[in-house]
Amino acid sequence: MASVLFRGIQTRPFLLYPSALLSRKNGVLFCTTKCSQSQTATQENQQTQMKVSPRTHTKKVEKILHDYEAIIGIETHVQLDTLTKAFCSCAYLYGSQPNTNVCPICMGLPGTLPVLNSKVIEFAVKVGLALNCNLSMNSKFDRKQYFYPDLPKGYQISQFDIPIATGGFIELDLPTEYGGGHRKFGITRVHMEEDAGKLLHSGNGSYSQVDLNRAGVPLLEIVSEPDIRSGLEAAEYAAEIQRLVRYLGVSNGNMQEGSLRCDVNVSVRPIGQLEYGTKVEIKNMNSFSAMNRAIDFEISRQVDLYSKGEDNQIIQETRLWEEGAQRTVTMRKKEGLADYRYFPEPDLPEVVLSEEYVDNIRASLLELPEVKRRRYERMGLSMQDVLFLTNDMNVADFFDATIERGAEVKMAANWIMSDIAAYLNNEKLSINEIKLTPQELAELISSIKGGTISGKIGKEILFELISNGGTVKALIEEKDLVQIVDPAEIEKMVDKVLIENPKQLQQYRGGKTKLQGFFAGQVMKLSKGKANPGLLNKILLEKLNAKG
Amino acid sequence: MLSSVQNPRLFFVRCRFQFHLPSKSRHFHGSVAVRTSETVMEPQTHASSTTPPSSEILTIRKSLLSHQKKAVDIAEEYLNRLRQTEPQIQSFLHVSENALRDAQAIDQKIERNEELGPLAGVLVGVKDNICTVDMPSTGGSRILEDYRPAFDATAVKKLRECGAIIVGKTNLDEFGMGSTTESSGFQVTANPWDVSRVPGGSSGGSAAAVSARQCVVSLGSDTGGSVRQPASFCGVVGMKPTYGRVSRFGLMAYASSLDVIGCFGSSVVDTAILLHAISGHDILDATSSKRVVPDFSSQLTSMELFESKPLRGLRVGVIRETLGDGVDMGVISSIKAAASHLEELGSTVIEVSLPSFSLGLPAYYILASSESSSNLSRYDGVRYGNQVASDELNSLYGDSRANGFGPEVKMRILMGTYALSAGYYDAYYKRAQQVRTLVQKSFKTALDENDILISPAAPSVAYKIGEKKNDPLAMYAGDIMTVNVNLAGLPALVLPCGFVEGGVAGLPVGLQMIGAAFDEEKLLKVGHIFEQTLQGCRFLPPLVADSLS
């Protein structure tokens, strides 16, 4: 592990003992892998080895929820992809050596002051508008005070009573394989704040080191209304937030890197009961499927206690999701409310937005996922196709560009979702990284539709285009791939094959009609794959069955 | 007569009244002034010469440019005095080893005929809560003992760019919390006028250093009067600029919404030149103002050019609430005499009332303590400063802070933490903010009707070391004259205006002039005319008077 380096001041690796670690207010993320793939919550589910299949798992929860209702609210922290940190000019690069993305300001050295990066406001306004919120034209920053070694100033610059955006909502469609359905969840508030550093724990747990690279990185905290009712809905909510921030270009939304972190509050109550049950906070879920499973586990646990009459055992606490054991465990019990002694940040002026500023940002917003989904639906695509295509904005843009260039909608969707997607998946590439252009995909589709080439040849050309580029026209010409649609020419080839294979012809006519495939194959081979399959089969059958 | 209150100003005003009344259009001339004071003030050491204070900075510049003196000689002169007086005064926590080398560099520049910055060869003392990259910066606190910043404060950076020589770091009440400099974690500074007395605080080191001519000018910081009150106690000029005029970057925060870096000088001109050098917007301080900075000293003409009524048309308001109970009689007399002097110079003086004045003190202590409880959270022993090793995180925090902070700082952190706690916030912090708004409004009204407001800088002159150490409330009450100005964010200039009996040669009294936001130029202009026409007072402490005269 890299040692802690502080520029310009005394270097002193700082020791922390494990007993101290549990007094932390934010969750500790245990990140190991890097993943740049974008996935929907359920697509991710399908790829994850699970102890319970998603369907039976959901069934179990559905049964539980016949008598009980789960109330779920989510606090999402989104790390903003600004060039520099929120209040200093340090860049933040995930995975850098500890304490190399730091300066006196984000280290909280005496005498330093924060100066707000205006991009943070711009991104917050974008997200506020995209979440249909009311924007506070006059907001401010506040200090949230607590002691922890990863918090260099002893307070976090955040927003308390006047968040930049409030009272919005988000809409999403549940995946069809889970029964589908459209959902609308309320957004309580969106506020700006700074991230804290990270503690690096030693192998044997005897000490910890402080890495301040992440300290001062801008965050948006998005708080949902308690409108969510299941692990699936929660995972889809988080996935939609991820999609949204990626569409807006404000964050990479990567859960494994901690760019998107969700703290979930779960309570249950018997159907019909008005007051909420005791709420439990769950942390440490670093994938959507983990969220789904952690929440469903927690719901079952709480319902179990209810049904045994032990609902007094449900206490206000923070529980950690243990991926290995597939369960939540107590992290710390909440004893009264923490007093963060918020007060207005005197080092920063108020945040004042003008109508013009907001209007300009509103005008700059591109089509958001929900609007896109509704548009694709109107184009006649199935919800499954809609969800696939809109999941990644680049894929959607590619699709849109392809149909803009005249490709038939369903065919364009199919090509993108099958062969292209499979290629991207195998090669771990994004759709922007391949040489195929929407123009050529459209060309390819119309060449197939117009009968210039067969679907089979189309596929060959596609892979050529993806890896080497070029145009459909040039490839067809260069490789002489134009489909043979002249019946006389095909008839000639059929005749040739029949003559060259008298033995098989005799067998066919003796009743072994399976051999039709053999003849078709031979003719296709002779045409170098260019014969129109329909015409070929039609003429072949006529000739085979002709009493000669 | 006035033997109990040895106030030469009073003498002078009385005398001059008869003297001047007949000839209204007469110009002030040095010769006249000398004659006047000689007749009245002969026995007083501080009045032995009546030449009005002249700019040390301009004198240095003149000697350098005319090759009369070398920068090294000038630096040595001050350093020698520093070494001689420091055992008694103890105004410095650290003296630079580079001062002579910096002076040599100036001399080389002169030899090469290179252009000199406006502060070339000027020795500047810097309060130790202002970061300097080449010297320790402790904020007067044991928790930052030997701490060396990675950067210069913007004000220091600007001084260096102007050619100034940073001579050392001056003593202060820990993190600026105190009014006597006795709360320093390291040493107690003495008042050069009477070493048994406090120099005031929290910028006591900076004020004492200028007073004892250990340096030419100095930087302090003013959160509730920390430049103005020690200026008054030590008989030097102290300027608290408008909030936002000078960048706070590099100033260790005490109460961020009140803190400003201020200036000390032995004359108004020097203070103006210093202020000009450090003022202006800074991208590293979001609360620094983008307003254009006027050349404060260019308006300060020499005495020969004054008209007989140079302040004609100036409306001066005397704050009634500052001359009542709890204010020493000698101080009141001096301020009244100063008011008469301003009147003599042509201004109209009226009494104004600031009804919210007395509310300012409690509001100030709530807001300042609240902000300090937050600002001092970073001193946790984790990243820098003194750490008390421990097996457990909470005791590491607790022990490091218990060991590093002094009692005054601990008290204010506790008060501030309490005031910001859930359930108390509305009753304390929020109400104090409301008072702050009231104070701002009443100043606004008063300054709409008057060009400047005047008051004492402190209710008393310098008191004995230890006198108020165990009575924090009495010490806090001493800030009554100054805290309101910080709450309103206004500029204020303090300049010596008279003496009260005490010590071997009397103890100086400071006059506070308060202006509208960003109106430093007017304050300095009025202050300069006041200072140059004030007769019979020489604010050079006896400790150094002999060596200088």
Ligand SMILES: [Zn+2]
């Ligand atoms: Zn930084």
